[in-house]
Amino acid sequence: MTRIRLGWRTRLDQISVAFIFLVLGAGLVLSGAMAGTSGWLTVPMIVIGVVFLLVVALRLLGWRSLRWPRELVVDDSGIGYETKGGDAFRISWADLSAVGVHSEEGVDERFGLVLVFFPKSGDFAEHLYSPVLVRLPRNSAVKVRLPRRPGVAEAVAQGAPRDWQRVPSTPWSALVTAPGVAPQLVPAPEAQPPVVVDLGRRTVVQALVGGVLAACVGAGLLTAAFTDSGAGVVVRVLSVLLGAPFALLALGLLLWSPMVARGRCFVLDADSFSLDDPSGEPFTLPWGEITSVAVETFWSRRAVGSFASRRRLDQVLVRTHERTTTVHLGSQRGSVDELARAVQRFAPRLWAGATTRAAGPFQVK
Numbered sequence: 001m002t003r004i005r006l007g008w009r010t011r012l013d014q015i016s017v018a019f020i021f022l023v024l025g026a027g028l029v030l031s032g033a034m035a036g037t038s039g040w041l042t043v044p045m046i047v048i049g050v051v052f053l054l055v056v057a058l059r060l061l062g063w064r065s066l067r068w069p070r071e072l073v074v075d076d077s078g079i080g081y082e083t084k085g086g087d088a089f090r091i092s093w094a095d096l097s098a099v100g101v102h103s104e105e106g107v108d109e110r111f112g113l114v115l116v117f118f119p120k121s122g123d124f125a126e127h128l129y130s131p132v133l134v135r136l137p138r139n140s141a142v143k144v145r146l147p148r149r150p151g152v153a154e155a156v157a158q159g160a161p162r163d164w165q166r167v168p169s170t171p172w173s174a175l176v177t178a179p180g181v182a183p184q185l186v187p188a189p190e191a192q193p194p195v196v197v198d199l200g201r202r203t204v205v206q207a208l209v210g211g212v213l214a215a216c217v218g219a220g221l222l223t224a225a226f227t228d229s230g231a232g233v234v235v236r237v238l239s240v241l242l243g244a245p246f247a248l249l250a251l252g253l254l255l256w257s258p259m260v261a262r263g264r265c266f267v268l269d270a271d272s273f274s275l276d277d278p279s280g281e282p283f284t285l286p287w288g289e290i291t292s293v294a295v296e297t298f299w300s301r302r303a304v305g306s307f308a309s310r311r312r313l314d315q316v317l318v319r320t321h322e323r324t325t326t327v328h329l330g331s332q333r334g335s336v337d338e339l340a341r342a343v344q345r346f347a348p349r350l351w352a353g354a355t356t357r358a359a360g361p362f363q364v365k
Contacts, residue, residue: 001075002155006147007110009085011066012262012279018059020255025052072152074159079115081132081144089130089144091117093161097181101153101174102189108196110276111267112148115156116141118186120178134272134286138187143271145194145284194269195342197335200262211253218247266316266335268342273318275327283325285318287347292319294352295336298359313359317352 028049032042065084073080078092079099098118105112119125122140125133133142146152153174157166160176167175167183177183221243226236267274273293274284293316300311312331316339317324329335336354343351 001073002151002159004072004074004149004151004155006070006072006149008067008069009083010278014059014066014279016255018056021052021059022056023255025049025056028052072146072149072155074155076159076161079117079156079159081130081146087130087132089128089133091128093164095119095121095124096178098175098177098183098186099156099160100172100186100189101156102171103148103153103173104193107148107193108198108265109148110265111145111194111196113146113152114143114189115146115152116143116189131282132284134284135288136271136286137288145267145269145272145274190270192270192346194267195338195345197266197268197338197342199264199266199329199332199335207253211250214246214253215250218243218245218250222247266339266342268339268346270346273343273347281325283318285320287350289320290318290347290350291321292352293317293343293347293350294319295340295354297336297354297356299356300359311359319352 026049028045030049032045032049068084070081070083070085073082076093078090078094078096080088080090082088096117097120100116100118102114102116103112104114116136118139118141124140125135125142128142130144132144134144135142157174157176160166161178163179165177165179165181165183167177170183171188175183175186177186221239224239224243262278263276264278265276267276272284272286273290275282296315296317298313298315300313312333314329314332314336316327316329316336318327319325340351340354
């Protein structure tokens with residue numbers, strides 16, 4: 001048996017909530033302790049803060065459920081993908097006629113390895129379910145895209161049954177075929193490399209810039225309100241009213257930083273369209289199940305007499321016969337342009353175009 005570690009999955013949404021409780025709890029306890037025994041809020045603040053900290057401690061007792069490994073397992077009985085995330089699968093050698101491994105160099109390491117399983121029967125894919133598996137229109141095969149790790153090709157070649165053929169010098173990094181299956185009948189791997197559209201990097205930059213600016217403006221206004229003894233009451237009230245929202249925005253970005261900083265990527269290739277999102281709603285859809293892909297851009301209205309820039313909000317709509325999946329991106333012009341080119345490259349018939357609309361007065365996603 002060979003086990004290859006493919007990386008970790010993390011529940012960043014729950015980690016973010018625990019981080020929020022930790023910051024609030026520690027803040028309340030410290031504030032209550034600094035207030036001294038004369039403050040009537042001292043005891044309630046400390047008690048509430050301790051409760052928040054206990055909630056964090058209890059959640060961390062089950063820390064194993066917040067982070068778990070992903071492993072590829074190859075043994076005498078078959079090939080398995082093991083994880084606690086609900087997308088595991090197990091495929092037996094007895095159900096297969098061939099297995100191909102293709103390592104795509106020059107592609108993001110997180111998505112640079114493809115395993116293709118060629119079954120013996122045409123209804124094989126109907127009895128196999130995992131959200132990471134993609135049904136291919138050719139040969140009733142299924143494939144999975146995994147992180148590129150050393151030793152996968154060797155593990156598949158060594159783990160296949162002894163009477164299987166190990167085919168050298170093919171377009172595949174490794175190809176094994178069952179007895180009686182001619183290797184030349186196995187389709188070659190897709191020549192076009194995938195397109196990876198990284199959404200997380202730009203989100204982090206936007207959040208960092210916005211958080212620093214909000215913190216500076218909020219801190220400046222609040223400091224002026226409470227330290228400038230020469231300012232009138234009206235000026236102080238206005239400073240608080242203007243500074244508090246900026247300070248709360250900066251605090252919110254800080255508290256929600258694990259989710260904001262998570263890596264999100266669109267991955268498009270000749271067979272499928274995927275969203276890799278550690279704590280959102282990831283999906284992998286073959287092009288055959290998608291009816292259209294579109295981009296919507298909302299622009300906020302500029303106030304009369306204002307020089308402030310207009311706010312841009314982008315979202316991607318992926319439609320199937322059953323549902324429409326909306327992926328909110330914030331302001332990501334470069335990402336949606338790259339996505340549009342990728343869709344038109346791999347599935348031009350599904351591209352529904354980009355539309356521009358006016359944003360609503362409370363549309364802040």
